[in-house]
Amino acid sequence: MKMKKVMAMAIIMAMSTAALFGCGKEKTNETLGEPIVQIENNDSSDVAPSEETTESEITVITHHVSCQKDGKEIANGSYPEIILSDSFTEKYPKLKEYFEEFNQNKKNWITENVAQYGAWQLEDPNYPDEVFTSDCSVEIVRADDNLFSILMYSFDWAGGAHPSHYTTSYNIDPVTANELGLSDCLSDTSRLSEGIRTELEKNYQGIMEEVDSFYFMDEDDDPDQFVNKLNENSYTFAITDKGLEIFFSPYEIASYAAGELDVALSYDEYPDLVQKAFVMDNAQDMEKIVTTKDDTDNVTVVEPEGQEEDIASEQYIDNPSWNYYLSDAAGPAADSHISLTKLTEEKSDWVNLYDWCQKNGFEEANLCHEDDEYFYSPYYPVEYDYMYNGLYIYDKDMTNMLYNLNMLKVCNGPDDEAGQLIGATEYIRYAFMYDGLLYAEISHQGYMTEEPKNGYIVAIDPEAGKVVFKSEPLVANSGNFKIVNDTIICGYGFTAEPDYIYLLDRFTGEKVETIPVASAADQFEIVGDTLYVATYNTEYTFKIEK
Template identity: 40%
Template structure:
């Protein structure tokens, strides 16, 4: 769960106000009827009478009324509980293995090996469930590793939401976060301003970068938006933890009305804390045995992977008789295209996998350690928020395939459902040489959950794609690899046309009959000819 800033971080965020939050009724109006129990589960890695490592993990238990009123919230929390327990048991067992090996090799008692994970409920109501989690681990190192991360869930959909889904002005927010951080921690100002540039070779304001990547750790309460910075996040370990609160007094109307609390919650009456009996695990290297084997993701329909090669099933429709063509109308090249400026100029939103299109709402599963490793997709009805499909695409993304047993390394980048077919972009964040079987467009029959077609590899790794009539517009490229815009047949995935680009495509948007394309260093427009 540790955060790392990436230049093209695929964050879990979008405007959930589009999902019809105005229609969400406060089913539980009295906070005293909302019950949340936090159970702390102590762990120890023990062999005989010797304890080699300790730790703990949290479990959230909702009251029966709260869980019954918001089943999607309860389902998401259940998945989180399972993930925390599995991760903590595995880490403590691994720490125990390390500690035992050290003690045996050195014929001495090793230092402390600890992996503790705790949480604090910041808000629990009929609109938002917000918690702050804290991790502390030490494997007899120079100094321990500790960091905070948050979990913010829309109670109706059960979807984990991003910061920009609950605020009205992203630019005003990140500027205020920077201002208040410098005011509260003036001794860290210079280091913060230079940290990301020096450590990560990134250009730009770190606070703006974190806003664009939706990588802030945040919670929300009656007091406002709480922002938390862990060591190494925007400054060195020596700078320590930092936090600020952005209130409505700082930026009037910054919190969307759907998520704004009208009164302070009495969390002491809502939240109960308990401690379970200590669990014992055997010292064991992570990955050994079956006790800690990763199960591949959330439960749901597992989409099979017939092959890594281009594939068209017998159920596919014939190729379309006509496709669009594109005529380039402008090309604005520079050393580097600031896509945030490009989006603001043209009135576009930043593409995030978590979004609604008027028919469906698309939400990814857990993003893994890096935050973008999505292999599960939840599909909701846009109007009713009913969960329609849960697609486990771990096999479709990474194999092995049914033909040759080969594996890959890629994740869900974008998805779009129409006319009973789910179209998905699967891509690897890196060079083709690292994962040659990647960068596909895939079509899935939503009635059978089987692959209708898979395109050739290396046709799609942009943040999104577009569909116009019977043509899919997508693009692929990466640093030293060829950069192209591709037109594919919607029924078969066949390449219809490829157009050379100056650099890799990042985002595609359509306004009237104009296609806007943002790449690393060039902004294009094309006339769409139907």
């Protein structure tokens, strides 16, 4: 079901620097499923603009959604609707079109969340009397000829120790209705990182030690996380009379316990930072410009989504050993394997993985993905919210959950052989089903000196809940891997470490061939008999000889 698939992706993305981690796509103006069954007190959940909406240039209406079962509320939520006055629309006609789509997206998003959360509440034995929640609200902080700026606050709780809450910004050119990133609004960026660090330390004494230790840099990233965020245009920001205000959500640059962090880089202290066109000399009276309403009389009632779904029982997969392991259930090694013949090698300073995928018609590999038979949805993050130690496996339509695999012990121990825990947090990088077995790549984010027993392929029988084999360590830490006939194609490498492509036997996990490459492999893709490989600084193609 499409709605469930979107929700599975959305949960993974929810707290990846407020960009929602893993594999979901930004919602478009599209109705994703049809959970609405009735509207209380009205034929529509949207409040039509009335005479009152002309009091101000902008009206923000809060709408409410309730999920009920047998007359009992089990989940609720709210979403905003932004309505522009006739005069404002006449001045900025493209903004009206923008907010029509914006409003529909937020309505779809929250309505689906509440329906899904209702289903989860019914399934969760730990919270029989709690009401799960998904709220979205907005604050309009600027509305002039140069910028229309919104801060959106999201709050979700569907069980667990604490809720998920984060802030997102929308900075829109009112004439073109194009969204602007921070890099579009700055003039001199040389002092941005220094300014953020200075103001963070001023506002939250001692915080920078945690902020710096919290940053995990991928090979393509800038060593300075604040420069990297500018390159990615991933800042949540507003340009007001106070200067450049930047907001960091929990987990974005520090732990959840650190809370929400914010800084203001004033025009006086950082005079050349913001482009002159966006500098705001005087504060606007937003109370006069914006009217807010709470539509409590018209509540959209939805039914729990997905109650027909069969839920697989959680299986806890034991870790037989941190060394190479082959169970009695493993088949004999294959009689023959593929080989790879290098066709092309194109070197550069670094390979932008997104550009490489776009150029070749690929999608970036992600643990949350689907193939011709299955949909894979990770769960159970450990230490950081991308380090998943569990995997849900659904049929392709997500009608039924087929397997619910808790791989905490496989990733981090203890193992059965020595009762040993791992020295650095390991997690599932990539996984898929092949010929009845789940093949998964497991590694940590760091050097092998931190923990040499990492970076391996494991094969699991999901029916038996047992490991069939574990390859030797240090053969797999790329974004994905492939299987062709009876051969696994994977890669391992890291800064200042040897970089190789490995061919493994599909039945035993034993090495078949080792192929040196210029830098660590990021992603493998196959088209016909050609293997495409993106590494940190080199693009390869190989002919697959079968």
